[in-house]
Amino acid sequence: MTVPITEMSSRARDVFRMVVESYLQSGLPVGSRTISRFGGLNLSPASIRNVMQDLEEMGLLAAPHTSAGRMPTEGGLRLFVDAMMQATEPSDVERAAIEAQARGPLEEALAATSSVLSGLSACAGLVMVPRGEPMLRQFSFLPLGHDQAVAVLVGTDGTVENRIVDIPPGVSPSALVEAANYISGRLTGLTLGEAQSRLNDEIAKGKSALDATAQRLVARGLAVWSEDGSRRPVMIVRGAANLIDPAADADLDRVRQLLDEIEGKEEIARLLDRARGARAMKIFIGSENKLFALSGSSVIAAPYHAADGRVVGVVGVIGPTRLNYARVVPMVDFTAQTLTRLMA
Template sequence: MNLVDVTGEAIELDERSRDIFRQIVEAYLATGEPIGSRSISRNLPHKLSPASVRNVMSDLEHLGLIFAPHTSAGRLPTDRGLRFFVDALLSVGELSAEERSGIEAVAQGADAVDTALTRASQVLSGLSSGAGVVLTATHDLRLKHIEFVSLDPGKALVVLVSDDGSVENRIMDLPPGLPPSALQEASNYLNAHIRGATVSEARSIIALRAEEEREQLDRLTSKLIEQGIASWSDASAKDTGSLIVHGRANLLQNVGVREDLDRVRQLLDDLETKRELMQLLSLTEDGEGVRIFIGSENKLFSLSGSSLIMSPYRDPNHRTVGVLGIIGPTRLNYAKIIPAVDYTAQVVSRLIK
């Protein structure tokens, strides 16, 4: 059997090699432990001596698909081997009716999208030995309503309501000498012109209209409008989105050796501190469906040797507004998690209005 792995290099496996390789990978996914030639020999569908199995294992090792973690130990799949298995040999299962219902419950009774997203991360965590992760690109949300609320002298609260029902606030300095009526006038003007736009789009709209309608607006009110949108746009550029993580404790279960524990701790640190996690949005937004990153393929979590199974969720205009999925050890149950992540992204996408 001649197959091509993710690097574009052809890998040629006959039926015997494929059966042995599959046993090594499936043993790793089930237990995390290496498997030896004697165990493989006993479980093969056709009779083959342990010595013959070792010869095949040597060939697989030469191809970079498996390795020996210790001298005279069994074999484990490499990251390249796992990628080859997922792309070429994995049979993705179907979700059961119960699993579909559990995922669909994400949408039931959710009073806002952020509530549904929190539930989605919990569901994904429950379906895996990893952590359920949801990333939202808050700067791409479309505006439904904006309001300026007076605070202390010289300060106002800018309240933005997005079309998904989420609410965010910013405090801004008011232009000196601003009349009390200007706050309401600015709110009315913005709501008349930027409804349905993103923050960045709103900024462009206001910049264009300011030239056309300069005489219709009081000078200080115009300044208030420009400052309000500018301060929100600048803050949104820095705040590239929000992160929801559930199931960190799953990552600590069944950790056997000290090295594995150190890798899990590294992953937990990554989840807590790396803003580069938001790069997952750009990694997934250009493709359709589920994306899989295994071990060293993923630069964000290369030290912890983790796998990511992610899928974007989109608004009715098919714009990517976030990404969700699973982060966990490389021995995730890919056959089960891939369809679960895909279906969860579909359910969440239906909630985006």
């Protein structure tokens, strides 16, 4: 466990900051002579080495066995990002490039925005598309056995989806028909979430025309659809080639591992979904998330909102842990703000 920054001396903070900034720029371990040439410390290389040794004992720096220099640990990077980083706001050119893509049809705008974010950050750009729930046109249950049925949903856009659902014991075929007719007749034109809300309201007020068994059946069918839909966000990934860090040419296993992970978009979606429910930026460094524990990568993700303030999606990047956080974090934040304006 790393120490809080308040327990570090000013000299230790200065050396630590220089080591981290140098490492993030070069990707290479940093030696005491390199730090001494930066100026402003008035410390000899020997004194700097002592400070770096102290920082290593604090868990903030590590010494690779192939080098006498030091590099920040994941805990050190977390401390730097949370307490010491001086953010660099996107330039006018970068802002204009992002805003130029946030227009037109929504999915095209999101894909284009993800691409430009990837290019500007030299990372893989990610966008989670707003979850769209189909509007109901027709709903039916097809019995499979004494405790299961196939729920068939037909959307107003013509889409048809099938899902096996559990049904209460002893439900008759006529009860299945009654439940389906109720959904198709009373809840047509609503999304699943709206249908569930209306049904709950009617049941609570005693207005439902169904008997108790049919009520449970309808509620269970809709709950399955809503839950299934919420687990299937749509992902757009652009710029995966940027994940091949030039400083990691010798580490081909890491590159393969990372590219394999990117292909698992559902896993990435689950990771970014942690950011979806938040109101602010999320930064995951290395093993802070299981998905990238092996490849040593960072995720920066920010939610974007609908006009009513609801979080409807997430935009972010994936890159090496040594990415330029001071530049990329504000860039992702600006992109999220731009997409929020697009959704207005």
